[in-house]
Amino acid sequence: MVRNVAVSRMVGDLSLSDSTPLAKLLDRCLQSNSLRDARRVHARIIKSPFAFQVFIQNRMIDGYTKCGCLEDARKLFEKMTHRNTFTYNSLITFTESDSLNSRGDPRPPFGAWMV
Numbered sequence: 001m002v003r004n005v006a007v008s009r010m011v012g013d014l015s016l017s018d019s020t021p022l023a024k025l026l027d028r029c030l031q032s033n034s035l036r037d038a039r040r041v042h043a044r045i046i047k048s049p050f051a052f053q054v055f056i057q058n059r060m061i062d063g064y065t066k067c068g069c070l071e072d073a074r075k076l077f078e079k080m081t082h083r084n085t086f087t088y089n090s091l092i093t094f095t096e097s098d099s100l101n102s103r104g105d106p107r108p109p110f111g112a113w114m115v
Contacts, residue, residue: 019050026059035067042076058086065094
């Protein structure tokens with residue numbers, strides 16, 4: 001719970017002169033593997049002028065995959081107008097590790113939406 005309070009405070013206190021604070025906040029979410037925190041940060045990013053920066057979108061996809069939420073990563077991926085190698089690598093890495101972990105819940109075929 002302490003992490004969630006810290007992230008909530010940080011999300012509310014961000015100055016948005018550049019995307020650096022958002023990137024740092026995303027790094028914190030990646031360290032905690034908290035899907036709740038990642039969604040909070042994403043909500044803040046959507047309201048920022050940096051919402052369509054490929055770097056920030058890639059970090060969000062990376063965050064969602066590391067929190068184990070392929071569905072949120074897929075939704076963001078589908079909305080992206082520009083993608084790069086990092087975008088695809090995040091998703092490939094997750095689907096590879098997820099299939100190895102074999103959680104028991106069905107996953108959509110990787111190639112079905114990665115075009």
